[in-house]
């Protein structure tokens with residue numbers, strides 16, 4: 393209480409998974425608002441190749457808009473850029489929340505770029521998987537409030553990104569679908585994909601969903617709790633920002649410690665098994681049978697167009 397009266401708020405610096413709850417420090421919201429911008433990107437958009445990041449200095453909210461044509465597939469380059477941007481925002485004392493969305497009006501993200509898993513060397517596959525892990529660790533372990541504004545379909549890795557956020561708002565469109573559909577491709581969602589889903593929709597629904605590789609329409613996703621709210625497509629950003637302001641009304645330190653308490657065991661499980669998880673991925677993806685499944689799936693995707 394005294395902290396709030398003094399115009400100070402308690403924030404945790406850095407990433408939940410890296411710093412836990414010990415690295416707490418004070419910063420003054422009142423004073424910061426009057427100071428000139430210190431970082432090179434505050435208050436104006438900075439564009440990378442695969443996403444735009446815009447931080448509003450007044451609200452402390454950044455919007456990451458994914459814009460990798462045609463479907464925001466998560467390539468090694470995309471994932472690396474994403475992790476760097478999350479790191480920058482995490483370190484920025486003025487940023488308290490992130491809204492993740494897409495510039496493609498129909499697709500949030502098509503998930504992992506299948507081309508990164510097909511016909512590649514074990515070295516490349518290992519590097520790619522480390523980048524997938526890093527994306528998830530940065531997002532799931534973020535100290536910031538993270539909201540997914542899911543303005544289109546979001547299979548597999550796209551669904552994982554949404555699951556890693558604190559809150560999910562999906563555009564109310566029956567054509568959009570979301571889910572972990574890995575088994576439909578003949579591949580297996582790793583344990584931390586599964587854990588992320590269990591933590592949102594529970595064990596039974598996750599088992600059903602993962603075994604069958606189910607993709608849910610927006611309304612069915614709402615029914616099972618895979619998303620928290622449905623909103624008209626054109627209202628999704630306004631709504632996400634309004635939800636964000638509710639979350640930011642909670643004192644940062646209390647919310648961050650609570651978030652860490654809830655997520656730390658799940659984060660630690662990957663952190664302690666990181667290398668074996670990479671090895672599992674490389675071994676699994678290198679199998680002839682898996683390569684064949686991926687080849688057929690890629691061909692099917694291309695044929696769907698014609």
Ligand SMILES: CCCCCCCCCCCCC/C=C/C(=O)SCCNC(=O)CCNC(=O)[C@H](O)C(C)(C)COP(=O)(O)OP(=O)(O)OC[C@H]1O[C@@H](n2cnc3c(N)ncnc32)[C@H](O)[C@@H]1OP(=O)(O)O
Pocket residue numbers: 462463465498499501502503504505506507545547548549550573574577579580581582672673676677690693694696697
């Ligand atoms: C002991 C334990 C062992 C366990 C060990 C486990 C190890 C780990 C195993 C591996 C785990 C991997 C986890 C994988 C996660 C993933 O994310 S896999 C990716 C899954 N994604 C999908 O299935 C989505 C496929 N795409 C679509 O359904 C549709 O494209 C769409 C997203 C709904 C968009 O539809 P539409 O607007 O109609 O566009 P399209 O015409 O279909 O596509 C446009 C072009 O984009 C290409 N494309 C689509 N998706 C991808 C993709 N994911 N990667 C790469 N490219 C993609 C598509 O081919 C089209 O290309 P062009 O024809 O060249 O234009």
